[in-house]
Amino acid sequence: MTAAPESVRLFQTHEMESLRRDRRLDPQVFRKLRNDLLKKFESDEAVSMKYPVAEGIELHSLNLYQRMDSEIDGATKLLFETESGMLIESVILRIATGRTTLCVSSQIGCAAACDFCATGKMGIAKNLATEEILDQVVQAGQILRGEDRRLSNIVFMGMGEPLHNEVNVTEAIELLTAPDHFARSPSTVLVSTVGVPAGMLRLAKRFPNLNLALSLHSADQTTREKIIPLGKKASLTQLHDTIDEIQSIQDREFMIEYLMLRDVNDSTEDANRLIDWIGDLRVHVNLIPYNTIEASPHLHASPRPVIESFADILKASGLKTTVRYSLGNDIEAACGQLIRQENRQRAMQARRAESDSDSHVGFLDVRQVVDGLESQKNK
Ligand code: SF4
DSSP states (O other), X not given: OOOOOSSEETTOHHHHHHHHHHTTOOHHHHHHHHIIIIISOOOXXXXXXXXXXXXXXXXXXXXXXXXXXXXXXXXXXXXXXXXTSOEEEEXXXXXXXXXXXXXXXXXXXXXXXXXXXXXXXXXXXEEOOHHHHHHHHHHHHHHHHTTTOOOOXXXXXXXXXXXXXXXXXXXXXXXXXXXXXXXXXXXXXXXXXXXXXXXXXXXXXXXTTOEEEEEOOOSSHHHHHHHOGGGGGSOHHHHHHHHHHHHHHXXXXXXXXXXXXXXXXXXXXXXXXXXXXXXXXOEEEEEEEOOOOTXXXXXXXXOHHHHHHHHHHHHHTTOEEEEOOOSOHHHHHHHHHXXXXXXXXXXXXXXXXXXXXXXXXXXXXXXXXXXXXXXXXXO
């Protein structure tokens, strides 16, 4: 018989079971512990007091590095340090209706390299482990419980392209919806992608009630490729057909995200092109005001009246359209900059340590990742 490890992590099911057997514990103990932590988001102190047998179980895989609360609205940005020493962010959005949404990250950096995004400009990419994705939910849930709030929705719209980390993101959604873990409805979870057709289809088949969103940002192929380099991998026709196929599997509206960029994608012609591209897909269009980033001084936000008239054109054609108000504008810039600079430095140090010691921490240059995706696609 193999000895149980001295310390195990909450989401390591086999190791947890081995620990339970080793300590001859009632199987109900860990079930109750998971209920209290993952469904009720009780604090670590409460859990440790209630379950002294949990000694040796690591409840978290992320270290809360910094918390930034917006002074103008109900947004809180949480910067977490991963085991590899890099920073990721999660954002709690407290919406006026009383609902609370958590935006989680799925990667450190991102290979999609979108021109308008601070994460895409980091120049590195590394997948988060399933437990690192889930711990963002646990720690945010605990913060909200301390405020007597409930976490309503979870959106994969933070750092990273979720479908470049498909295995871990899928496993995270499995556990978020599993009755013996978080027991959430898939309809409270949304995955947003810049467009990985095969992965989108797999997710829709596996979770027919999951919400999916496409960050479209332009219905013109050339413009889209300019602002989303990964747009070269999937044509607009292919993306349209993919959503069409998803809608034969899922009985729900598909979200289209459209970032409003001045003189790039915000003209009347652009609006009409978008209407044509959508055709008879059942979608909800979210128009997103842009927050400028230092790394892309050539991109600017569309003025408010331009966004409003763009929305009016879509609405007049019968499309459900919402202009999203971005929350946390005051913490956005500071945080994006901090993470970008810190992570670039930390990745460089990790690479140096890697070449000195032969160890592999696994940070990839974005170009390597994009090339890798390309060769996978061509198989
Ligand atoms: S896919 Fe998302 S995280 Fe990645 S570069 Fe584009 S916008 Fe940024």
